[in-house]
Amino acid sequence: MAVPPGFDASIFPREVPMPLGLPAGWKAIERSYGPSAKSYGMTYIRYSSDCGAYKQLGSAKAVIKAHCEAKKLNKKDSAEFIKEYDRVREEDKKRKETERESRGKMGVEKREASVQIFQDKFGPLVGPVVFCFPGWTTRWEYSPNSYQTHVTYTDTEGTEWKLLKDLEAVFGLRIASGEGDSISKMIQDATARANKEEFAVGARSAREAEGVYEVTATGESSVRKREENLRNWRKKQKLEEIEGSRPSPDLLSWADSSASSEAGVHLAVEEFRKLLCERRKFPSSVDLLVVDGAMEGATFAPRMRGVYYKMQEVFADRPLYQRLVHVPAAHAGIACDGVYMMWSASKNRWQIATAPEESSPSFA
DNA sequence: AACTTGCCTCGCAAAAGAGG
């Protein structure tokens, strides 16, 4: 077993976040295998209770069992507790599935059905139309090995799409969930502006340059040689690797260092605004919101505090905010986090959670 | 004897690769 690149045994053992749905009062410690082990470079997790009664439990289920024991729960309450744990896990699984589906990755049947819904309404989706979606970027890459040019579309969220079928499936799914109107409008507007010849310029340019041709949301086009593109790509990969090994870079940049200073926060907000407007073409009037303080000691404080922007969507008749993070490796230098702030009608309060749904588990 | 620690395997899911 090869040791993963960048593996550093000296950072272990270390505390890691407890898996979702486990009770408070426990710690998860990640340890690494010793140099003599076949699994050197791999790690494993052990759980211990803060009270010291349990040490080195090997799994989440064992933690649940021990928790019920320690709390002297009777059979019924224990079963209830386990049920709740399963429910939370299930919900998280569903959330992840929804996330995958929004990227076009779904089961065969669902995919075919979604594609059908789309095609019944609009016919097959074609490149020149996607090319005209407002705020999207189109990139043609020529690969000399296959003499083929493949196209990648980047949507306004920065998600890349390589297959028109994926887009059809996602749009079909959204139509089925009642978003038909906005999609219809986008498709119709784009179809009206679509121009086959203009689109064909992309593939031709990429082929002639034997490299990459890209047209951004604002209509600027650029050509890069293949080698140059490969270099950039490698650089990006490396950066992402470094970013990945570090805990949330944005927090280090301001939440930790300058949260206490009014001016620091102000600077961070302005920085986000600048990036949003210049790189992601948001209107300069975009509403930004700072979440900070008043939660010292809260486990998820580092995950919650930060700058949020007001989304176009509304939730429960009130604005919906999404957290922004600094990601220098991303092309815009900025990205949206999976953390939202919304109004909860049932609880009659603002809350921060991982998905804009009434039922999603919330931090506060 | 009971507990702690390190290691290994199994099974599933995601990613990569091969082929039509």
Added chain:
DNA sequence: CCTCTTTTGCGAGGCAAGTT
């Protein structure tokens, strides 16, 4: 361009050697 197959990655959980 798309689908099917293979490979890889990863968490859960058990086993066994070492400690107390």
